[in-house]
Amino acid sequence: MKTIALTFEGPYTNKEYVPSNSGVYCVYACIHSKATSMVTYKRLLYVGESTDVKTRIDDHERLDDWMAHLRQGEKLCYTFAGVTSPDRKRAEAAIIHKYAPPVNEHKYALLSYKTEMKISGRKGLLASTFTVGNSI
Secondary structure, three states: OEEEEEEEEEEEOOHHHOOOOOEEEEEEEEEEEOOOOEEEEEEEEEEEEEOOHHHHHHOOOOHHHHHHOOOOOOEEEEEEEEOOOOHHHHHHHHHHHHHOOOOOOOOHHHHOOOEEEEEEEOOOOOOOEEEEOOOO
16 A cells, blocks of 8 residues: 655635646635635535646646636635655545546546555645555
8 A cells, every 4th residue: 555645735716826846736616705815615626736736727728617617706726735756646546536526537547556645734625534446
């Protein structure tokens, strides 16, 4: 079994502030109160990975799909956890497998081995610990 620890940063309500680093990112439907600067996570919409998360989000071909899932008063917000290959793709697949975000295609093939995720920081709606995959 492989254990992957991720520490999430964010939420970023403006994608300009998402780091230009290698990692995993989550796209949420959120409500942002400008008066209190508080963000309330509503739903996890998408999970992705990239060697440069900011550039990936800026040019993402699924932006319209993310926007289509927003309800009145909601906006997109993003969280980020730095991680490099090969764990980046496995971490992405594990989160997708656990939460089945509506805009993701499911990547079960990457989970041929059991993966334990330890999530900390500004983790949004993600559990602190979970395990997915086969019992190999």
